[in-house]
Amino acid sequence: MSDPRKHVTALLVAGALTAVLTGCASGTPAVTGSSSAAASASATPALTGTVTVFAAASLKSTFTKLASDFEAKNPGTKVTLNFAGSSDLVTQITQGAPADVFASADTKNMTKLTDAKLVDGAPVNFATNVLEIAVPPSNPASISAFADLAKPGVKVVVCAPQVPCGAATEKVEKATGTTLAPVSEESSVTDVLGKVTSGEADAGLVYVTDVKTAGDKVRGIPFPESDQAVNTYPIATVGTSKNKELAAAFVATVTGSEGQKVLGDAGFGAP
Amino acid sequence: MTFELDAALAARGFEVSLSLGPAETVAILGPNGAGKSTLLSIISGLLRPDAGKAVLGGRVLFDLAADRNIWRAPHTRGTALLAQEALLFPHLSALDNVAFGPRSAGASSSAARETAMHWLTEVDAGDLAARRPGQLSGGQAQRVAVARALAADPELLLLDEPMAALDIHAAPLLRRLLKRVLAGRRAIIITHDILDALMLADRVIVLEDGRISEAGPTRDVLERPRSRFAAGLAGLNLVAGTVSDAGVTTVEGMVVAGHHDGTVGPGQDGVAVFPPSAVSVFVTEEHGSPRNSFPVRITDLEPHGDQIRVHAGGLSADITPAASADLGLTPGMTVYFVIKAAAIAIYPA
């Protein structure tokens, strides 16, 4: 067979396989004995299908673990995860991206979705997060308190006010009366952390959970004023979900005891 | 104050030695691919040979002997090159084009323009000064190109078939112009046209397959050619071989009888030369096997002036159209060329 024909055949086969698999995946939703969204996963009879979860970037490691736990407990299910900035996710959902569950890094973005009538039922708060100062392990600028960040010559990087962690930063600035002069205002907390781990910045304001995830690449310096700006994380089933029972089951896992344990271990606060 | 050159370039099978006097013009003749353009490229510095040496008016242009490695860049050689294409800089006016050489030598803008205007007038192109190259005809552009080359005040002027791209009206004008400006100048001109050689060149060099096959004063070479190519250019038949009392014997054993000019003895290399008009064409061999009767196979028939030129066996014969029709000549036919011995000149090769 000549090369072009080989390619066409391969494409056709791949196409057929994909069609078959998606057909299987979007099959009939699992029927469970209980219709309550709060039922714990282990009590329900077999759930099947794929649930697509859109979650804020700061939930990456925790939700990845919860997803694999969920799949292990419910064989025949698959959890597809999509991590991005909360407002990006809202844009995607409103433009029609297929999502079953949405977990936001703040209530503002969840409200955007509720206002667009794309939420099924009421959102549930499942975690909180506060800011922490992250410095390179050697702490070149000798930061020990929030006020140190405003010292001249310190290269501090923060989130831009338009994103949740930036809004929190502004709140802390107001609460402490210290105005920062950052060298950069990033659009995502991951970029802030990146500038600290690469050694470009003397300090950065990130979430407690980010410091924990970074391990020994950064040193975390908690500060008492951080509880002036608490970010609350809500989760909800998306109104356009095709598998609401499965979505509800996942939400239950997150809000239930094992979800809370995983979140707590990562540094999140109780909702 | 001569120009001397020795150069060899193995990749093109090129090996040439020549020299030029201070006011001499030499014409280089030869078939395509003979190495004529290679020669000019080497002299002007645009092509590097494997070995050789060139000296122009006391200045060494290049010397690639083992212990020396002198190579002058093209812009320091004092040679100016004129090609078939005028190659005038498209973004400059004719005047600025001609002024390019003087300005590159360091002249001020106004001095260069003055020189440029002088040369433009010399080539009868003074009224074209403000025009862009795109607005000039082929003949006009070549004249401006000549002015540009001369304005650079070269020690040696190199011309590569300058008339080749011109039509039959523009070519004679340029030829007359070149005759005027080349007088008293050292120049090498490559040409395919025998008229150029006769009008412009003091000497002629024939280049074939990268080597000089013949050289000498123009008239001598064209009246008594020694190489096939020169003979062809001069419109003569030439047969080469070894001289004997009978005449010239070719390698195939053919004997051409002619009158010896006394300068060559038996056993030496010689050529027998005769014009096509001295050849008679017969369809059958004459009785008594006359001398100089050669069977040849016709390859071509072409009109030549008011005669028909018959090409056969590497030779040419001129006969009247009526005779050609009577004999029923066609390509592929075998005929006999018969030449009177008196019309054949034999001299050294």
Next chain:
Amino acid sequence: MNRRSGTGYTGIPPWIYAIAAAGAVFVLLPLVAMVAKVNWPQFIPLITSESSLTALGLSLRTSAASTAACIVLGVPLALVLARSPFPGQRLLRAFVLLPLVLPPVVGGIALLYTFGRQGLLGRSLELAGIQIAFSTTAVVLAQTFVALPFLVVSLEGALRTAGNKYEAVAATLGARPSTVLRRVTIPLVLPGLASGAVLSFARSLGEFGATLTFAGSLQGVTRTLPLEIYLQRETDADAAVALSLLLVAVAVAVVGLSYRRPRVEAAPEGAFR
């Protein structure tokens, strides 16, 4: 299709026009969709806000600076690649064109590892008192890095097409190589250089990934228009769309006004081969 009188034979089969039209639609439709989403009543206030104007001004200044840098570095590079064969030339060309295929973020990371505080040159630069990170210089560096190949490719093509016959003539007329470059080579490829510069400018204007990774984002210092759009996207979709349209308009204006088709020249004969 009506043929206008005086037009020559194009040799294009009719069905090519259909596919070309589809291609044009594919490129134009997203732009049309974006224009349709613009909040027109708010448009002028949105694009004239302080942050927008600052971002636009910064974008134009840095793009102009990086285009200049591209010309200074790109012209010699293009000349060497087009005219001067040397061993390893193909390898050099491949590396020079690398930023064309590299994701800009990767370019930013590479620049960080070179000029960042802990980068290859970072420490030496810090000792010399030069801080590159988080500065406008970093933005210009990032833009130059991604835009240089555009200029080199464009100019190299023009140089190859032009050949070096005119340079050879100039040399035989007595012009030094620097004179040849100044009076013959550059003037003859000016159109190719100009279109290369325009492409570089447009690429610099739209540069995002490398800037974000390498330079950071601070209003008036490093937040160029694309970064401003990225940020506005979080809260104000109308502002993001308006600024996007502004960026498109500026780019189209610059490219449309200055991009010219390159000339094609025939091959030479004779001694200049």
